Amino acid sequence: MKPVMPERVLERMRRLLGEEGALASGQRVAAFPASPGEVGAVLRIAREEGWTVDPRGGGTADGEGDTPGAGAADLIVSSSRLGELVEHEPADLTFRAQAGLTVAALERRLAEEGQWLALDPPGGGRVTLGGMVASGVAGPLQAQFGRPRDQLLGVTLVDGSGRILVLGGRVVKNVAGFDLVRLVAGSRGGLGVITEVVFRLYPLPGDDRTLVWGFDDPLEAWEQGRALASLPLPLAAVEWLDGDWPEPLDGSGPRVLVRLLGSEEAVAGMRRVLEGVAGPPDRAWAGPESRKVAAAIAAGAAEGTAILRLHALPGEGAALLALVDQLAADRAALHLLGGTLRVSTRPAPADSTLQSMRAEAGRSGATLTVVRRGAREGGTGTEGPKSDFTGFSPPVAELHRRLTHEFDPGGILPGSWREAWSGEGGWVAAGKAGTRG
DSSP: HHHHHOOHHHHHHHHHOOOOGGEEETTTTEEOOOEEEEEHHHHHHHHHHHEEEEEESSSSTTTTTTOOOOOOSSEEEEEETTTEEEEEEGGTTEEETTTTBBBHHHHHHHTTTTTOOOOOOOTGGGGGGGHHHHHHHOTTTHHOOOOOOOOOHEEEEOTTTEEEEEOOSHHHOOOSSOOOOHOOOOOOOOEEEEEEEEEEOOOOOOOEEEEEEEEEEEEHHHHHHHHHTTSSSSSSSEEEEEEOOOSSSOOOOEEEEEEEEEEEEHHHHHHHHHHHHSSSSSSEEHHHHHHHHHHHHHHEEEEEEEEEEEEEGGGHHHHHHHTTTTSSSEEEEEEEETOEEEEEEBOOHHHHHHHHHHHHHHHTTOOEEEEESBBBTOSSSOSOOOSSOOOOOOOHHHHHHHHHHHOOHHHHHHHOOOEEEEESSSSSSOOOOOOOO
């Protein structure tokens, strides 16, 4: 076991970053670098000291927030001082920004030019751009606009050796050879600390409307939602919701929401078709109110003591709803166009429940991911690690080991130390072995 010397690490960090650039909490340290060069220097110190590192954005992926010292790693590397919009090219529909800029702050700037980033990750406006890329997770809009990796053009990454890697560029078609930009998206800090991102943009739609239909039975709501999602229309999002959600939503039971984006004529035409199938909606929002509904879904999807993510083919969503019956769910959201279901529970499910659910999901071709672990059934406080991994098959584990070793030979980044839910034997190490002294 490596010696724990937070005072020495803290002193080294403060010599590099200044007195306010590093804080201590118990046996852990949080560093707040303000440039890629400082991030590289921080990681080199961590490697020299044998300290594990957790890159931290807004904290919405694991619920820990920006609290210094939170999480399982020895050193938190925060992006809170990397929050600038570096460059915006409205004519090219692109922008370059530092990783700590939040989605909400970016949206305010882009709206002035009549543009937007067509991504709605769980956590909403609190999510940082770097965190969104690192998690790789998208919200209801992913069916029409894709995930972060589909809109990401370039990224600046500092790997575990402190090297600054500038990947991709500022145009849509800029890839020759292996696409490292897409590799970084969804890597959850396992390949390095993201310091800058380049994204493509879209013009703001002329009309934005959300329609909602309420139901008494969850399965009936799913069947009607699938009927709407299967229509040959460019629907921006179709969501099945249940449980208590932030305003302007509520806890009114199972419901189906459809979001329409486009010109006024196009949106009006799509609404007529939808009403011909499902009848008049019980409620409708337009313009800013419609965007508030989308923000409420994004924010609510990242809240909860424990969060599970299940995925199946869109037409197999009924099987996912059956799995949810095993949980004490506070809220649930199923992307009817994409097949992803996020469930918030309190308390966290027991290991036996997760094992049973994962086995049952596998039999129906679905997957189960533990996004957040809180207090377990019959337990108090936070128990066990928090992870967005489901465990690796042996071939994938070997590929993961080789890949992380190239970017992180010292074994300090989350790809090496983060633990994963195996679905059989509980929480197990997901990374390589024998790379740390």
